[in-house]
Amino acid sequence: MVRWIQRQTNQLTFTAGALLIIAFIAHWIGIVAVKQGALIVATIVAGVPIAIKAFQALRMKAFSIELLVTIAVTAALFIGEYVESAAVTFLFLFGAYLEARTLNKTRASLRELTELAPDEASVFRNGDWVSVSVDEVEEGERVVVRSGGKIPVDGKILTGEATINEAAITGESVPVGKTNDDDVFSGSIIDSGYIEMVAEKVGEDTTFAKIIELVEEAQESKSKTQRFLDKFANIYTPSVVVLSVLVYLITRDLHLAIIFLVIACPGALVIGAPVSNVAGIGNGAKRGVLIKGGDVMDRLSKIDTIVFDKTGTLTRGKPEVTDFHVISDDNPNDLLQMIAQAEMASEHHLGKTIVKHARAKGLSLQNDYEYAEVVKGNGLRNRVAGHQFSIGNRMLMEMDGVKLTDEVNNYAIEQEKKGNTAIFAAKNGQLVAIISIADQIREDAIDALKELREHGIKQMIMLTGDNAHTAKRVADQLGLDGYHAEQLPVDKVKFVEKLQNEGHKVAMIGDGINDAPSIAKADIGLAMGEGGTDVSMETADVVLMADKLKQFSHAYALAKVTVRNMKQNMAFAVGTVFLLLLGVLAGSIHLASGMFIHEASILVVILNGMRLIRFNREPSEKKIKTVPAHA
Structure with a gap:
């Protein structure tokens, strides 16, 4: 009943x-x-x-x-x-x-996301294409998606090309063109084209499923303000009952005591924080920014210092090999093939760039290396075709006893002064090649950093494992307040801790597995979602799904306006109850009219919170062209 x-x-x-x-x-x-x-x-x-x-x-x-x-x-x-x-x-x-x-x-933004979830998938089984439930798709299966169809799982395109709307993942409504070897995500829609793909992540492991889960958890989580109000209600309610009894004992007017009891209900105060929190998180989700809860919104609004990783964060994370300089007598293609095969064990952008470069030259690569040891912040060691490889920076070469001649050092420095990252490759303890790799600064970086300063960020600092020459060039072009080059993961953590000890509220933004410790250490950790690793996405408090720094400036502005909205709601709610109680004691507010005003105040608070759904900072009118990091 x-x-x-x-x-x-x-x-x-x-x-x-x-x-x-x-x-x-x-x-x-x-x-x-x-x-x-x-x-x-x-x-x-x-x-x-x-x-x-x-x-x-x-x-x-x-x-x-x-x-x-x-x-x-x-x-x-x-x-x-x-x-x-x-x-x-x-x-x-x-x-x-x-x-x-x-x-x-x-919560409409979350429902819109959920409605985009595909129900069926066309997979290749037993020599034929069959339609199955999305939940039945298995890793490694071939999946076909045609024009107008929803991509059912995360994976990589095997054949075909298509224009794909990834708004459900990134918040970006402009479709992107994708073809062989490109990554595609569940929940995306093919505007035009046809693809066959291999399923790499299925069911609850897909990026789309994780987004829905994160937003659901975030909207249910409570901010510090809400937790305070929960405790406040437990004290406030019995206090009002006691005050009502006192009003009756003093005035002997039961009717007045009842009016006092009802009017004192803090309805608008209780709803004010949750509605702002839910609306703010929903706004972010709709624009590809995952903010993991009301407490994160509180902390994000207080940030005054930002620490950036370079590669994949300030730069596009799509570097290219500009030079493959062979020092040994090895055949260049055979050597590149072995180095690329060794780098297949790497999660780092630079390693993936070498692999991509080798494939572009038509070299066949297989995951048949004998073992792999990632040396965080320095490179990796690997054994391929019976040869021991060390591939990474100068520090790795020094650790492994690989000698660098003056001629080699001078060549590397010249490449670095041009904005390249110099990767050293040693085979069986002897240097055999230097690979020069260059990246480009993100198109929206200058605008985004300008907006962050306008919203109240006091200093921006770049930490990178890259060389000092490239780091300085990027920092100067972006107008950063400082930079530190050749940083190991432990160095980044110590630097973040140092800033915190100085009294700064620090946000760390990165995208690689090397950034996960410093992301976790910062007051607010942010990860670049589309190109980021699962580790950094899970560690971060905020995930930027479109890999755009403009999303960061939107998230920061959104956090500030959401917290301000909560405070407005609380002030209005407390002020309304206070004025109503004065009116009750003065005899000018009666029960029905007081209750009507009370409920109207709740509606005002709700409508004020709902304004956050439509919040969008004004984009800069000035368009910034792509700035090469090596220009």
Whole structure:
């Protein structure tokens, strides 16, 4: 019975409203008995679900707002104030209905995401293409998606090409062209074209499924403000009951004490923080920014210092090999093939670039290296075709006893001064090649950093494992406040800790596995989602799914305006209750009118929170062209 009543709350609300209309008509035509009966029934109909919630809260040893209303309505019935009792219960339920309806609207971005989830997939089984449920697709299976279809799993394109709308993943509505070896994500839609792909992540492991899970968890999580209000309600409710008793003892006016009891309900105060939190997180999700909860929103708004990784964060993360300089007598193609095969074990952008370069030259690569050891921040060691390889920076060469002649060092320095990263490759303890790799600064980097400063960021610093020459060139072009080159993961963590000890609120943004420790250490960790590793995405508090720094500036501005919105709601709610109570004690506010004003204040708070759904910082009018990091 109790559950049935809870499910029928909306119907009970409108039934009580209809009974109030009947009572008004009966009063107008002078049928007193019908009027009184309608008011009493309306009070009971609307009061029962309120009383049930109050009882459930008491069982959990919590003093809820519903308890205040139940006590007040019971007392109003006792003294024969049927108009007030019916009006209070109806307005309270109607306010709860509006509140629930509005919160559902703020969650619309999540529902839109969920609706984009594909239901079926066309897979190649037993020599034929068959349609199966998305949940039945297995890793390694071939999947075909045609024009207008939804991509069912994460994977890599085997054949074909298509223009793909990835708005569900990145928040970017402009379709992108993709072809062989490009990554594609579940939830994306093919605008035009045809692809065959291999399934690499299925079910709950897909990027799309993780996005939905993260947003659901974030919207359910509470900010510090909400947690404070939960504790506040447990103290506030019994305090109001005690104050109402004191009002009665002092004035001997039971009617006044009941009005005081009802009007003191902090409804707008309780709903003000959650509606802002849900709307803000929903806004971010719609634009490809995953903010993992209200507490993250609080902390993000207080950031004053940003620490950037370089490759894949400030730069596009799509570097190219500009020179392959062979020092030994090895055949260049055979040597490149072995080095690329060794780098297939690497998650780093530079390693992937070497692999991509080798494939572009038509070299065949296989995952048949004998073992791989990643030396964080320096490179990797690997054994390929019976040869021991060390591939990385100068520090790795020094660690492995590989001698670098003056001629080699001078060549590497010249390449670095041009903006290249010099990668040294040693085979069996002897240097055999230097690979020069250059990247480009992100198109939106200059605009995004300018906006971050305008929103209140005081300093921006770059930490990179790259050489000092390239680091300085990037830092100068972007107008950063400082940079530190040739940094190991442990160095980045120590630097973040140093800034925190100096009193700064630090955000760290990166995309590689090397950045995960410093992302975790910072007050706010941000990861570049599309090109980032799973480790950095899981560690981060904020994930930028489109790999665009503009999303960071939007997230920071959104955090500030969301926290400001919460404070506005709290101030308005407290001010309304205070003025209403003064009006009650002065005799100018009565129960029904006070309750009407009270519910109106809840609606105002909800509407103010909903403004966040449409929030979007104004984009800069000035367009910045791509700036090469080696220019």
